[in-house]
Amino acid sequence: MRRIHPDIQDNPDIVQAYAYPESRTWLRLNMVASADGAAWLKGRSGGLSSAGDRRIFQTLRGLSDVIVAGAATVRKEGYGPVKPRESWAEIRAGRPEVPPIAVITRSIGFDLDDELFTDATSRTIVITCESAPHERRKEAAKRADLIVAGDEGVDMRQAVAALHDRGLTRILCEGGPRVNAQLSACGLVDELCQSISPMLVGGGAARILNGEPAQVGLHLSQVLEEDGVLFCRYTREPSS
Structure with a gap:
């Protein structure tokens, strides 16, 4: 894996790259999408994922205080309990x-x-x-x-x-698109971590936000890359 923005670095420290801000509450969305914006393939996000995406996914979980997901996502993705990991x-x-x-x-x-x-x-x-x-x-x-x-x-x-x-102030939301849209419309989203898979999907798949309109300005703070997959970290602009 390499960082290509804001500077170039091979094998960046993933934990440091996704560290939460100190001494404040923070709500982070983590989603994967195809190059044309589809949030799933055949009803599930796993078909869009990659080895790098799964590493970042686990790192973001380990950094968080709580993982939030909508009931539909829990059912579709087959959520089980989070298991302890030595790396955490x-x-x-x-x-x-x-x-x-x-x-x-x-x-x-x-x-x-x-x-x-x-x-x-x-x-x-x-x-x-x-x-x-x-x-x-x-x-x-x-x-x-x-x-x-x-x-x-x-x-x-x-x-x-x-x-x-x-005391759960570092919130990681894993979707789905309707929950993401509601959080964004309420002005609660501080950060979006989006993995962009080099794939065209088309069809009727939802975008990563699906529902209430929201216009939130974002700053592209970081881009990592591995095997053609982009891992973008956007943070909300102060005025949003």
Whole structure:
């Protein structure tokens, strides 16, 4: 892997390249897309990924306090609990050995007996809203840490504030596109890490944001490259 922006460097330190800013809250989106902007191939993001993308993916997880994903992404991508990794020992010093996964869901319409809830090293978090079925909320509270944010739908500002209240200030969001769009529309996104796969997909695949309009100015702070895949790090412009 090499860095091609802002300067050229072979084999950069990936942990240093993606370090969070000190002493402030930070919400980072991490997504992969094709060269024509598709967020998935045949319904899943894995077909767009590469060895370098998977290394960065694991590094970003290790650096984070919490991993946020929408329920649809959790189902489609087959999420399981995050497992401890030896390579994380130093970067997670003083924190739990793995970050929890926080699932955003309006209806809690997934299997609460799945290993994501029964075998998690760090207890999974369910973020839902008041309109979620009462019995499902009760069951979720038995198997996960429950956050109720919003009335008819999940209020992203309330959800992020609740994570901050738990000391989870370095937030990594892995999508999907609808969750990304909601976070961006609320002005909550500080950074976008986007892997661009050298592939044309076409068809009806969503973009990495799909839903509410958002116009957020971004600064291209870093580009890495490996095997034709670009790893772009964008940060929000101060005025946005």
